[in-house]
Amino acid sequence: MPNDQATADFSTKPTLTGERVILRPFVEDDLDTFRAAVADPEVARLTGSPVDDAPDEERMRSWYGSRNAQTDRLDLAVVDRASGACVGEVVLNDWDPDNRNCNFRTLLTAAGRDRGLGTEAVRLVVGYGFESLDLHRISLEVFAFNPRARRVYEKVGFVVEGVLRQVLRDGDDWVDATVMAILAPEWAAHRGHPERRDS
Numbered sequence: 449m450p451n452d453q454a455t456a457d458f459s460t461k462p463t464l465t466g467e468r469v470i471l472r473p474f475v476e477d478d479l480d481t482f483r484a485a486v487a488d489p490e491v492a493r494l495t496g497s498p499v500d501d502a503p504d505e506e507r508m509r510s511w512y513g514s515r516n517a518q519t520d521r522l523d524l525a526v527v528d529r530a531s532g533a534c535v536g537e538v539v540l541n542d543w544d545p546d547n548r549n550c551n552f553r554t555l556l557t558a559a560g561r562d563r564g565l566g567t568e569a570v571r572l573v574v575g576y577g578f579e580s581l582d583l584h585r586i587s588l589e590v591f592a593f594n595p596r597a598r599r600v601y602e603k604v605g606f607v608v609e610g611v612l613r614q615v616l617r618d619g620d621d622w623v624d625a626t627v628m629a630i631l632a633p634e635w636a637a638h639r640g641h642p643e644r645r646d647s
């Protein structure tokens with residue numbers, strides 16, 4: 449067993465500042481954003497979650513109210529610097545301390561999409577994962593009907609590793625998911641800008 453396990457400090461919840469977004473720990477007012485997000489059928493479809501148009505208030509409060517106390521995962525709100533509004537979240541979860549791996553997931557509400565916020569938010573949190581949490585690998589799955597998310601992950605340097613065939617039932621269709629991951633040495637080489645490494 450590696451002797452450097454469990455050194456990552458997931459209990460510290462940082463504030464990470466970019467040009468377009470600030471990633472910060474959740475505050476109570478963020479709940480409005482996530483109430484809307486869980487009721488949004490597009491978010492549900494793209495993230496593979498059930499639509500919940502009548503989210504249980506206590507459950508939501510308890511979930512978002514307890515994220516800052518978690519010691520084995522990092523959940524941060526994505527704030528649009530142009531408006532000051534919380535427009536989504538980025539999450540490093542499923543931490544495997546022995547192998548220094550995490551899963552990554554994210555969602556932005558409609559107000560935050562397609563303006564470059566997601567790309568910057570992913571770069572910021574992935575950079576934090578490698579540079580401050582000493583992760584070795586961050587992986588994710590993206591559905592075939594979500595080319596926007598896949599493009600963002602490719603821009604940040606996630607590499608396609610394989611396809612999970614027909615893992616999702618979408619109406620009458622079966623949908624594949626692509627497994628993507630980025631490794632610490634890759635991050636060190638390009639810091640979220642793989643195109644620069646090639647130049």
Ligand SMILES: CC(C)(COP(=O)(O)OP(=O)(O)OC[C@H]1O[C@@H](n2cnc3c(N)ncnc32)[C@H](O)[C@@H]1OP(=O)(O)O)[C@@H](O)C(=O)NCCC(=O)NCCS
Pocket residue numbers: 490491494495536554555556557560561562563564565566567568589590591594595596597599600
């Ligand atoms: C996925 C998500 C985080 C991306 O963030 P975003 O701020 O919308 O994305 P950005 O504006 O930073 O970048 C989008 C990129 O995808 C490209 N794009 C947009 N729609 C596209 C499409 N249909 N096909 C291919 N590329 C597309 C854009 O052109 C842009 O790339 P470019 O900078 O090279 O032009 C956000 O859209 C989101 O949360 N969506 C809903 C939930 C979701 O899909 N979560 C991820 C589940 S894996």
